[in-house]
Amino acid sequence: MAAAMRSRCPGSGALLATLLGPRRGCSSFRASQLEVERSRSPRPKPDPQGLQFGRVFTDHMLSVEWSRAGGWGRPRIRPFQDLRLHPACSALHYAVELFEGMKAFRGADDKIRLFRPELNMQRMERSAQRVCLPAFDGAELLECIRALVRLEQEWVPPGPRASLYIRPTFIGTEPSLGVAPPGQALLFVILCPVGPYFPGGHFSPVGLLADPSHTRAWPGGAGHCKLGGNYGPTIALQRAAQARGCQQVLWLHGPERLLTEVGTMNLFVFWHREDGELELVTPPWTADPARGDAAESAGAGAGVGEFGVREGPLPMGTVLAALAQGRLREMFGSGTACVVCPVGGILYEEKWYPVPTMEHGPELAQRFLRVLSDIQYGHVPSEWAQPL
Incomplete structure (x- = not known):
């Protein structure tokens, strides 16, 4: 259900896999190689009662770069910052990109939990294959995401209507015009504390x-x-x-x-x-x-x-x-x-x-x-x- 939210009309997965052939670049980045750079200017946390969906972001983000020539680089957690993209990158021109939506919840016992995250990783891998972005190991990405959420755990708001929204994103960054699999790509994850999605409240018709x-x-x-x-x-x-x-x-x-x-x-x-x-x-x-x-x-x-x-x-x-x-x-x-x-x-x-x-x-x-x-x-x- 929600953790693997999907459109109801899938394509022919087996046929697509046959047409695409074996996944190229089957090697993946490793969570054990994660590098962390902490922010020197952490920001105050917002009031959990006034959270709007997708407007406030945490102090850090996760990013991993890939190139056809060099494969996957090391995953890095670094201070939240803008991206620098070439004006001809394939994500901007041909929609060679994908994303996921996940949540972390703070329980009454103060423990933080992820809801069925492995299903998000499975769909993310499937989406990457559909737009010819490089293969990666979803289990390794999930461990990196866990590390990011642990670092930002003070941003996970308390209360039964609040949570920390997790947005993994994967884009083609090939600096060249042409409809083709990209030779460069960037995978990144950002986080934002959120309240009810609809302005009317948590359970409004x-x-x-x-x-x-x-x-x-x-x-x-x-x-x-x-x-x-x-x-x-x-x-x-x-x-x-x-x-x-x-x-x-x-x-x-x-x-x-x-x-x-x-x-x-x-x-x-x-x-x-x-x-x-x-x-x-x-x-x-x-x-x-x-x-x-x-x-x-x-x-x-x-x-x-x-x-x-x-x-x-x-x-x-x-x-x-x-x-x-x-x-x-x-x-x-x-x-x-x-x-x-x-x-x-x-x-x-x-x-x-x-x-x-x-x-x-x-x-x-x-x-x-x-x-x-x-x-x-x-x-x-x-x-x-x-x-x-």
Whole structure:
């Protein structure tokens, strides 16, 4: 879920691996070679109650350089500083870049934990392969990130709504124009203390604009990778949503107008099936209806306690019918930045469809938030929450 937040339409991974062949530069930097330069002018920590998402950064950053000629250099932690890039670098011209989103949480026991970070490393490696950035060992990067967070542990804010956001980034820095794998690259990690993602607070319902003329990810594309090129084209529709009184976009795909994501969050629908049974449904990894049918039949018997759980397709027509018949109880998104976000309504084809999420507690969305928070802040032991 949130720690490996993904678009729902992955490309053909096996075919892509075949086309690309063996990963070049299979050697990696090593955490044991990490060099640390401490800042001589540490800054005061911000008030945890007034944190805005992504506005304040810590005193240090991690960086590792790579070149085709010399391979990986030593990883370095150094004072936070601007980057120097050639005007022709491939990240600026051809979007040869990627990033990740992770969090560190300070528990009531004052211990700091990372939430499922190995999944972020796996996706980062996958994203690097997709845009022909050099291979690296995700386990080694994770150890370097742990060292950075330990150094900056005073920046991890206390409280149940605050955390330290971790942004690993990998860019091509080849100083040459031309669509080709870069001969130079830079991997860096920055940190920022954050509060609730949405201005309305930690658990405020959002309205969604569903516009079938726009698609965020599709079969055969790169939606399974966290690339900047997946995000820039979504900003215009996000602005259109806000201009129409909505806070997020509900992304649709294909002739069936399948629901795929809420903004960049995984989507969940909690409803009564036509036979009356309660069920939680989340869209499949791909918007391919054929695969969705397979997932539906395979997952029909899965359940958690008092309701079934299924990964399967969610056509807009089916969702609207469930709303009209009073069968849809809750709809919510879940992602690294927002954790859990309830949906209060959908604007679709010039009509507003209220979603009764908040009218039903919302029991399940709050349960999601409580369970995730208990794990992330160490109230409940779990292998998903890894202490530094």
